[in-house]
Amino acid sequence: MTASRKFSTKNADKLQALARVDSGESISAVAHFYGVTRVTIWRWRQQQAALQAAKPKSVYLGTKVQVAAVSPVTEKRLLGWIRHMRGAKYFCITTECLRYALAYLDPEYSLTSSVKLLFHYIMLCTQ
The missing domain is CATH 1.10.10 (Arc Repressor Mutant, subunit A)
Structure with a gap:
C-alpha cells in the first residue's frame, strides 16, 4: 500500500x-x-x-445551536449570567442550563417550562 x-x-x-x-x-x-x-x-x-x-446521522447538532432570547434586555442579562458562571467556574454551560437561566430571568419563558424544574434550578443557583 x-x-x-x-x-x-x-x-x-x-x-x-x-x-x-x-x-x-x-x-x-x-x-x-x-x-x-x-x-x-x-x-x-x-x-x-x-x-x-447512507445518510448523515441526525444525532449530530450543528455548531451554532442557540437558545433564542425573548428580548434584548433578557439577552444581556443572560450574557451576564453566563459570564458570572464561567468566571466563578461553577459548572459547564449547556443548552439545558441556558434554558433554565432564561426561564429564571424571563418569567414569560417559564410558562412553557416545568415549574418543578425551574424551582430546582433556582434552588441550585442560590446555594
Whole structure:
C-alpha cells in the first residue's frame, strides 16, 4: 500500500472510486490513487448499496445551536449570567442550563417550562 495520499473515508469518495472502476479504470490504478489495497475496493463494492443509502446521522447538532432570547434586555442579562458562571467556574454551560437561566430571568419563558424544574434550578443557583 502506498502512503502517497491520506485516504478520505467519506462515503462520497468511496462511491467516486467505485464509479471510476465501473467506467473501466483498473482496480489497481484506483486503489493506488486512493492509497488503499485492491481488497478495500472490493469491500467497498460489496458495501455499495449501503453506501448509497447512507445518510448523515441526525444525532449530530450543528455548531451554532442557540437558545433564542425573548428580548434584548433578557439577552444581556443572560450574557451576564453566563459570564458570572464561567468566571466563578461553577459548572459547564449547556443548552439545558441556558434554558433554565432564561426561564429564571424571563418569567414569560417559564410558562412553557416545568415549574418543578425551574424551582430546582433556582434552588441550585442560590446555594
